[in-house]
Amino acid sequence: MHFGPIPIKESIxxxxxxTIRVDKNxxxxxxxxxxxxxxxxxxFGLTEIVGAVLENDDIAENMAAKNIADSISGNGIYAGSPFTGRCNLFSKKDGLFLGESNFINSINSVNETITVGTLPHCTAVSTDQMVATIKVIPFSSSKKIVDKCILTAKNTIQKLRVNKWSKLNISLIQSRLTGTKESVLDSTTASLECRLNKTYNSINSEIRCSHNIDEIRSSILSEVKKNQELIIIAGASAIVDRRDIIPSAIVAAGGTIEHFGMPVDPGNLLLLGSINDVKxxxxxxxxxxxxxxxxxLVLNRILAGVNVGSNEIMSMGSGGLLIEIASRPMPRENKKHIEYKNEKNISNSGKKKIASIILAAGQSRRMGDKNKLLEYFNDKPIINHSIDSALLAKINPIHVITGYQEKEILAVATKNKDITFVHNPEYENGMSTSIKAGLRSLPEEIDAVLILLGDMPLVDVSIIERLITNFNPQAGQSIGVPVTKGKRGNPILWSKQYFQEIEKISGDVGAKHLIGEFSEGVYEIECDKSVITDIDTPENLRKINKNIL
Structure with missing residues (x-):
């Protein structure tokens, strides 16, 4: 690849x-x-540009990224459409992402022009969540380099993959001392159920017994006879030695102690044992x-069918200091404060707060004497399709921006406690004024806003949910864009960090031009034609009603 100044006459x-700005272009x-x-x-007067010209052995950045992405993708992973030299990988299912560092390092060691970044090995993921990104740094890579990456992946037994959660028969044994409150045991049960439910599992059987070797031994044997596949024991006191009460009870029941202690904090005093094939x-x-x-860390591996033994536990030390992070339900530094909050607030802590702006202020000039948002599609006004999709996605708040024929819009629009109607008195000055009116109406504490167009009735809740699920500014995913066959559409999810830039737009335009300016924050989800299908003319409406768009 040739890179550098190129005479304008030779730059085709x-x-x-x-980026070059020439008047309005x-x-x-x-x-x-x-x-x-x-x-x-x-x-315009330019005599040269700075750019790149591909040579015969070069593979364009998008194709190179996609080819490498396909080569490193294993079971349970799919590749999105490449863009700006990047191709993202997503999970096909809920489960555990597996990406061994040795494999990633082998690809990254091929050449500096090819980079692969992933979630940490053994991260719990959900369907359509991004798990990795492949980025070609320059505008192309040589065929030799791409082929070497593909060969490296081909020679690797374990590629990037997602193991689906297994449904197991799970037993909980809790021991108690004199004076142990039942509420403490109830709380432990509830906490374990919450963990298991995230993996589509639950507690099949629970036994509460005295904290001594004989009773715990009897409880273990009882659960083994019930064909339980995993037994979890919560003792009345912590295990401090391999010869303590709980490990002694496991041995007395005929089991073995596989490992005691782990290089993870909190969690150092975990014990792993087995009896026959029961963990x-x-x-x-x-x-x-x-x-x-x-x-x-241990439970997720077992539920995803990943082997866990002494070697695996002792390899968890790198990253084993589990610092307080915002995604934890009850961070230590906030615990005193959270105790005074209600349960609903606690369960939502750590979640991103997403708001929605639905643009419904336009004058529908291309529809003649009709307001397109008041026309009917599938037995309801077009505007209500966008509103109802936002409601189904459980977005709160939802702000509908009105302007032209406000009274008529209000008369037919869906009403709900989470919906606020905001009038834009400057609607005649274009879409930008409605977007800015919507932003200014939102509460201060939101993290992002989804901007929906009121005239796109085919956009359903699944598209909105995928945009929100993959939103992760800390991982560089701060502008969510739906695409169909490489063409970008709507709605777009914007992180709060871009609000000041959006405030600078003017005229009858949206904020799409900012996507190019902040391309490093863009993540795309592949969709159908619904994300590029709007109702602007009577002909559009006729076609969509006849399902021929």
Whole structure:
């Protein structure tokens, strides 16, 4: 690949290295210059551009990224459409993401032009969640480098993959001392149920007994006879030695102690044993809490069918210091404060607060004397399709921005306690005024806003949910864009960090041009034509009602 200054007369087919603005036209970084582009740039007075010209052995960035993405994808993973030299990988199912560091390092070691970043090995993921991203750094990579990456992946037994959660028969044994409150045991049961429910499991059987070797031994044997596949023991006191009461009871029942202790904090005092083919976990005291701890790391592996033994546990030390993070249900530094909150607030802590703006202020000029939002599609006004999809996605708050024919819109629009109607008195000055009116009406504490167009009735709740599920600004996923066959559509999810930039837009335009300016924050989800299908004319409406769009 040739890179550097290129005379404007020789730049047809060149890839722009930097965005160029010419009057009202914007030629973005990565744009391939056409003959008419070059003429416009010449007319503007440019004599050269900085760009790249591919050579015979080069593979364009998008194709290179996609080829490598396909080669490293294993069971339970699919690749999205490549864009700007990047191809993201997503989970096909709920389960445990597996991506061994040795494999990732082998790909990243091929050449600096190819990079692969993933979630940590053994991360719990949900369907359509992004698990990895492949980025080609320059505008192309040589065929030799791409082929070497593909060969490296081909020679690897374990590629990136997602193991689906297994449904197991699970037993809980809780021991108690004199004076142990039943409420403490109830709380432990509830905490374990919450963990298991996330993996589509539940407690099949529970025994509460005295904290002594004989009773715990009898309880273990009783559960083994019930064909339980995993036994979890929560002792009245912490296990402090291999010869303590719980490990002694396991041995007395005919079982073995596979490992005691782990390099994870909280969770150091976890015990792993077995009897026949039944795994037994002796809980550390911290596992009574919903906070992330070493028990979660072992439990998730077992439920995903991943082998867990002494070697695997002792390899968890890197990353084993589980610092307080916002996603934990009850961070220590906030515990005193949270105790005074209601249960609903506690269960929602750590979740991103997403708001929605639905644009319903336009004048429908291309519809003649009709307001397109008041027309009917599938037995309800077009505007209500967007409102109802936002409601089904459980977005709160939802702000519907009105303007033209406000009274008529209010008369037919869906009403709900989570919906606020905001009038834009400047609607005649274009879409930008409605977007800005919507932003200014939102509460301060939101993390992001989904901007929906009121005239796109085919966008359903699943698209909205996928945009929200994959929203993760900390991982660089801060602008969510639906695409169909490479063409970007709506709605778009914007992180709060871009609100100031959106406030600068003007006229009858949205904020889509900002996607190019902040491309590093963009993540895309592949969708059908619904994300590019709007109702602008009577002909559009006729076609959509006849299902021929």
């Amino acid at each position: 087919g060149a890839i722009l290295a930097h 914007i030629y973005k970084k990565g744009h391939v210059l056409t003959k008419s582009d070059v003429k416009d740039l010449e007319d 037994i976990i002796g809980l550390p005291g911290c596992a009574r809490s919903p906070k992330l701890n070493g028990f979660d």
